[in-house]
Amino acid sequence: MAATDTATTPQRVARKFDLMVWGPVLALAALIVVGALMNPNFLGYANITNVLARSAFIGIIAVGMTFVIASGGLDLSVGSMAAFVAGLMILVMNAALPTLGVGIPVILLGMLTAIVAGVIAGFINGVLITKLGIEAFIVTLGSMGIYRSLVTWLADGGTLSLDFSLRTLYRPVYYDGILGIAWPIIVFAVVAIIGEIAMRRSRFGRYCAAIGSNNEVARYSSVSVDRVRMATYVILGLLVGLATIMYVPRLGSASASTGVLWELEAIAAVIIGGTVLKGGFGRVWGTVIGVIILSLIGNILNLTDAVSPYLNGAIQGVIIILAVILQRDKKTRT
Amino acid sequence: MNDPILSLTDVRRSFGEVEVLHGISLELRAGEVHALIGENGAGKSTAMKILCGYLSATSGVVSFKGQAHPFKDANEAEAKGVVMIHQEFNLADMLSVEENIFLGRELRRGILLDKKAMQAKTRVLLDQLNCSAPATARIDTLSNSDKQMVEIAKALSRHAKVLVMDEPTAVLTKTETAVLFEQVEALRAEGAAILFTSHKLDEVRQIADRVTIMRDGDVVHQGPTADMSEDQMAEAMVGRDVSQLYPPKGSVPQDADVVLKVKNLTVPGYSTDISFDLHAGEILGVSGMIGSGRTETMEGLCGLRRATATQVQINGVDVRITAPKQALGYGLCYLTEDRKGRGLLLDKSMRENLTLQALDTFGSILIDRAAEEAALATATKDFDIRASHKDVKVGNMSGGNQQKLLVAKTMLSAPQIVIIDEPTRGIDIGTKQQIYEFIRGLANSGKSVIVISSEMQEIIGLTDRVIVMRAGRIAGMLSGHDIAEEPIVRLAMGMAAQTELKTKEPV
Numbered sequence: 041m042a043a044t045d046t047a048t049t050p051q052r053v054a055r056k057f058d059l060m061v062w063g064p065v066l067a068l069a070a071l072i073v074v075g076a077l078m079n080p081n082f083l084g085y086a087n088i089t090n091v092l093a094r095s096a097f098i099g100i101i102a103v104g105m106t107f108v109i110a111s112g113g114l115d116l117s118v119g120s121m122a123a124f125v126a127g128l129m130i131l132v133m134n135a136a137l138p139t140l141g142v143g144i145p146v147i148l149l150g151m152l153t154a155i156v157a158g159v160i161a162g163f164i165n166g167v168l169i170t171k172l173g174i175e176a177f178i179v180t181l182g183s184m185g186i187y188r189s190l191v192t193w194l195a196d197g198g199t200l201s202l203d204f205s206l207r208t209l210y211r212p213v214y215y216d217g218i219l220g221i222a223w224p225i226i227v228f229a230v231v232a233i234i235g236e237i238a239m240r241r242s243r244f245g246r247y248c249a250a251i252g253s254n255n256e257v258a259r260y261s262s263v264s265v266d267r268v269r270m271a272t273y274v275i276l277g278l279l280v281g282l283a284t285i286m287y288v289p290r291l292g293s294a295s296a297s298t299g300v301l302w303e304l305e306a307i308a309a310v311i312i313g314g315t316v317l318k319g320g321f322g323r324v325w326g327t328v329i330g331v332i333i334l335s336l337i338g339n340i341l342n343l344t345d346a347v348s349p350y351l352n353g354a355i356q357g358v359i360i361i362l363a364v365i366l367q368r369d370k371k372t373r374t
Numbered sequence: 375m376n377d378p379i380l381s382l383t384d385v386r387r388s389f390g391e392v393e394v395l396h397g398i399s400l401e402l403r404a405g406e407v408h409a410l411i412g413e414n415g416a417g418k419s420t421a422m423k424i425l426c427g428y429l430s431a432t433s434g435v436v437s438f439k440g441q442a443h444p445f446k447d448a449n450e451a452e453a454k455g456v457v458m459i460h461q462e463f464n465l466a467d468m469l470s471v472e473e474n475i476f477l478g479r480e481l482r483r484g485i486l487l488d489k490k491a492m493q494a495k496t497r498v499l500l501d502q503l504n505c506s507a508p509a510t511a512r513i514d515t516l517s518n519s520d521k522q523m524v525e526i527a528k529a530l531s532r533h534a535k536v537l538v539m540d541e542p543t544a545v546l547t548k549t550e551t552a553v554l555f556e557q558v559e560a561l562r563a564e565g566a567a568i569l570f571t572s573h574k575l576d577e578v579r580q581i582a583d584r585v586t587i588m589r590d591g592d593v594v595h596q597g598p599t600a601d602m603s604e605d606q607m608a609e610a611m612v613g614r615d616v617s618q619l620y621p622p623k624g625s626v627p628q629d630a631d632v633v634l635k636v637k638n639l640t641v642p643g644y645s646t647d648i649s650f651d652l653h654a655g656e657i658l659g660v661s662g663m664i665g666s667g668r669t670e671t672m673e674g675l676c677g678l679r680r681a682t683a684t685q686v687q688i689n690g691v692d693v694r695i696t697a698p699k700q701a702l703g704y705g706l707c708y709l710t711e712d713r714k715g716r717g718l719l720l721d722k723s724m725r726e727n728l729t730l731q732a733l734d735t736f737g738s739i740l741i742d743r744a745a746e747e748a749a750l751a752t753a754t755k756d757f758d759i760r761a762s763h764k765d766v767k768v769g770n771m772s773g774g775n776q777q778k779l780l781v782a783k784t785m786l787s788a789p790q791i792v793i794i795d796e797p798t799r800g801i802d803i804g805t806k807q808q809i810y811e812f813i814r815g816l817a818n819s820g821k822s823v824i825v826i827s828s829e830m831q832e833i834i835g836l837t838d839r840v841i842v843m844r845a846g847r848i849a850g851m852l853s854g855h856d857i858a859e860e861p862i863v864r865l866a867m868g869m870a871a872q873t874e875l876k877t878k879e880p881v
Contacts, residue, residue: 241740243733250730253719260678260708260716261731262698262787320721 063366064313064329067359071336079343087339089222093214095335096224097122100283102306102327103235104276108176109310110239110322111272112252113169116180118280119302120187121161125284126294127191129154130200142205150210150288154281161187162277166270184303192296199295207292214289224286231279236324245322248272252319308356309334312363333359377440379404379567380425380456380536385434387420392762394420396591397434402536402567407558409578409599410571412588412611413802414774415760418571419461421588422538425569426458427451455535459525459542461800462714467514471507472496475528499527504553518545519664526554530561537561539570543577544800547664547828555581573802575604587611612804619807620835621814626656633822634706634791636675637685644670644679645846652791652824657817659837659857660826662866667846668826669711672793676701676708688791702731705790709780711799711826713773717780720769724761724779725750727768732787753782758808774805781809792816793824798832810836830859842866 075082101118108115133150140146161183168179194200202210217223239245247268250258259265288294311317312333313326334356341349378401387395395417402408402425410418423429424436427445438444438454445451448458465474472493481488481495496509505523507516516524522545529537543551558568558581572578578585579599587595587610595602595610602610630653639648645667652658660668674681677695686693688704695701698708710716718727729736729746736742736749753759757778761771768776777798784792797813798806813823813836827833833840839853842865850865852858 237740241743243741246726246730246733246741250719250722250726253721254715256716257719258730259698260710261783262702262707263730264697264699320719 061314063363064326064333067312068329068333068336071333071340075336075340075343078340078346082340082343085220087343089225091335091339092228092332093222093224095331096228097283097287098302098305098309098334099228099328099331100231100279100286101276101302102309102331103231103324104272104279105306106235106239106310106313106315106322106324106327107245107248107272108276109307109315109317110245110252110319111248111269112255112319113176113269113272114180114307115165115176115273115276116303116307117161117165117183117187118276118306119299119304120184120191121158121277121280121299122284122287122302123191123294123296123298123300124187124194125154125157125161125281126288126298127194127200128157129284129288130202130292130294131194133206134203137203137206142209144209146206147210147213151285154284154288155278156281158277158279158281158284159274160277161280162274163270165277166273169273170266170269188296191294191298195295197296199293202288202292207289210289210292212289214286227282227286231282232324232328235327239322239324244268244271249321252316252321254320305331305334308360311360314363317364330363376403376405378402378437380438381436382421382425382431383435383437385421385424385431385436387417387424387429388432393432394591395424395431398588398591398593400425400586400593400596402569404535404565404567405562406583407562407568407570407581409582409585410569410588411573411575411578411585411607412571413804414800415590415772416588416611416802417591418588419540422458422540422569422571425536426456426538428458452532455533456538457529457532457534457536458538459522459529459540461540461544463521463525465513465521465524468512470510470512471500471516471524472509474513474524475499475531495531496527499531500524502530503527503557517665519547519550522546522554523550526557530557534561534566536567536569539568541571541573541800543572543574551577573800573806575607575803578607579604589613608803611802619803619810621811623838624655624814624818626653626838630654630656631689632687633689635685635687637683639671639675639681639683639686641667641670641674641679641681645674645843648843648848650841650848650851652822654822655817655820656839657813657823657825657837659833659840660824660843661828661830661833661840661862662843662849664828666843666866668843669795671843671846672708672795672824672826676706676793678708702787702789705788706793707731707784707787707789707791708793709784709795709797711795713776713780714769718768718776718783721767723765724754724759724768724771725764727779728753728783728786731783735787749786753779753786757782757812774801777801777809778805781812789821791822791824793826795826796828797825798827798829830862833862834858844868 081087105115105118129150132153133146136146136149140149165179165183168174169176213223215222217226247258247263250263251265251268255265309330310327312330313323315322315326337355338352341347341352381401383399384397385395386393386397398421400421410421412418420429424431427448427450435442436444438456445454466477475496476492481491493509500507500509500523503523503526505520507520507524513521513524522542542554546554561568582599584597585599585602585607586593587607589611632651633654634652637649640646648671662668670679673679677697677700686695688706693704701707714720725746728750733741736745750764759775759778759782761775768779794813797809813825817823825837834857837857839851840857840862841851842849842862844866849868852861
């Protein structure tokens with residue numbers, strides 16, 4: 041348009057306070073205030089550590105999910121994948137125990153198994169989606185069922201338990217930390233920071249947003265679309281492996297009910313954080329806030345008697361829908 | 375002179391703080407075809423949307439049959455017989471032609487839909503428009519020109535009293551345009567008022583009774599079309615002399631290096647055995663009807679489609695290109711004709727669009743934002759890209775500025791050979807001139823350009839050599855003074871280029 045300079049000022053001002061950007065932060069702040077008022081222990085070290093360490097699994101996965109969703113994809117299989125990887129990890133470690141003995145090598149072997157299995161699982165999803173061109177929803181709905189069923193089969197319908205001697209050795213990976221910060225929280229923080237930088241400042245992040253925004257434009261702009269989309273699923277698989285490494289020492293077991301609904305919690309956290317479900321825009325720090333919001337709700341309900349903890353899911357549901365309404369409002373305004 | 379049926383009086387419209395219409399007046403009369411012309415961003419689309427109830431005026435009066443503020447929204451306008459055909463089609467892609475035409479007012483028999491009657495009526499409407507698309511075909515299987523015809527059929531079926539068309543001929547071939555104009559004349563004879571925009575001034579001269587010329591949100595001229603020549607119209611639109619639309623042609627020496635040699639390129643389903651050479655400093659035109667395989671051939675060459683060839687040589691080295699990234703590595707780049715669907719990310723800013731293709735050159739591990747901003751500043755200056763501010767979403771920019779951004783984006787990866795598909799589709803004459811000058815400058819600097827175009831004048835005015843395609847094959851090659859309308863049309867129609875028989879171009 042020809043009328044130029046006058047436009048600059050008002051649109052800048054209008055952007056100063058954007059509910060879409062600050063909404064999740066405000067929601068988190070509100071939850072913290074509510075929690076602190078309702079129970080004095082809420083802000084205590086023990087409770088905060090507990091909440092953050094528990095949300096680390098979903099959080100690590102949700103960071104990867106942010107890239108998948110930003111590039112226009114979806115992965116429903118992560119919860120079952122985590123259960124399957126956990127089962128596999130336990131089986132491998134138990135099997136290697138007689139030869140390797142109780143020691144660090146067995147743990148490292150288990151960790152390697154988890155990472156490799158996660159990467160392979162992500163790769164399979166990626167190949168089916170990009171090379172064969174099947175909808176991500178359908179591919180991952182299928183693999184979700186497959187992994188869930190595989191872990192049930194491996195456990196023969198029961199529970200796969202890590203050998204007791206190994207469990208003692210492995211426990212600190214979940215329960216210990218440095219400077220009073222638990223390992224899962226540290227790993228989550230590192231993943232989140234790398235993810236945030238990658239989304240904002242790396243070519244990979246930019247390409248993800250471009251592909252999610254318009255796949256064809258990216259292709260015509262010489263972006264290796266398939267490779268980038270494939271990478272999002274492989275990275276997500278890798279992060280599922282990483283999350284499993286942090287998860288197994290907590291209980292030392294895996295069963296058919298491990299990781300149930302993790303995929304939906306991860307997707308919900310991504311959406312609450314302001315990433316657009318149909319792709320084109322991703323915000324990793326938003327995802328982190330989304331994860332914390334979701335686990336704080338459960339935590340607050342557990343700490344107070346005001347509302348039944350059984351309503352946890354209902355409240356999470358309301359928050360998810362609210363987040364999407366905020367997103368849509370922004371669309372219609374511009 | 376009869377009273378206007380639909381009019382704007384001193385209408386202003388602002389978006390935020392920016393006023394884009396500065397008090398314009400416009401009168402549409404029954405039985406009259408009115409052309410609205412002006413550069414991209416002059417405010418034509420806004421004016422049309424206000425006429426048809428899609429936008430409200432910030433101040434001023436819209437009146438319909440003497441009644442002020444007649445429509446509260448576009449649905450009411452349409453119910454009263456004011457129908458607008460948008461530049462971007464307003465059709466449901468997954469529904470059939472018939473379902474689209476009767477959408478919202480389906481014919482019924484009892485409680486069930488009367489498919490048969492609707493299909494029959496659709497057939498009649500499409501036959502009137504010489505459109506062969508089946509009534510049961512899904513919209514997304516149709517070509518752009520067929521979609522346009524479906525839009526027009528839809529408007530016809532609503533017995534529009536006022537028909538407003540935003541660049542109806544932009545995607546039509548000459549023959550299809552002629553069919554459309556027959557319908558426009560029939561509607562005019564029935565007493566409908568018609569308003570249309572076009573960047574093709576010869577069409578304006580041909581069909582419009584009156585013309586309104588806009589520039590920067592003002593009406594700068596209004597009057598009978600007969601009083602103005604095309605040059606005068608162009609000058610009024612741009613505000614400067616544009617009779618020199620095309621820059622002078624360069625002279626490509628006979629022994630210029632062959633930078634691109636293509637032998638027997640075949641794109642399955644679209645083109646067969648395409649062979650040509652491209653020289654350094656040359657602008658090679660590719661002409662032919664829409665659907666003759668021009669675009670697909672070049673997409674195949676650049677790795678955007680599956681293609682085979684006995685030989686593709688760039689700078690004397692044999693290459694095999696299977697992905698656009700490889701093509702770019704050889705300095706070969708294709709600039710799409712579909713700037714909204716394939717060229718630009720409409721919901722992103724100019725910066726993200728500009729650097730998308732050449733992102734590898736911005737920073738090592740992390741993207742160098744400062745370098746990106748600098749590149750944007752350079753590009754907006756070099757290519758004269760005008761935007762309300764630099765963070766504006768590209769989708770909100772005018773077509774001409776989008777096209778300039780797309781060219782800037784392509785040039786940022788410094789290709790040696792550029793294939794530009796429809797370089798000036800849907801953009802105004804002032805911007806066209808800038809783009810032509812840029813393309814010629816590129817050739818003069820030793821780069822090579824292939825221009826695919828449906829606009830005959832563009833091919834004739836701009837290119838050094840022309841390949842004419844027909845039904846997926848090269849029908850002939852013309853160069854120098856042989857590049858003229860008649861031989862191109864003859865080749866495109868499947869006749870020999872030279873003949874003593876002066877057949878008139880089929881319209």
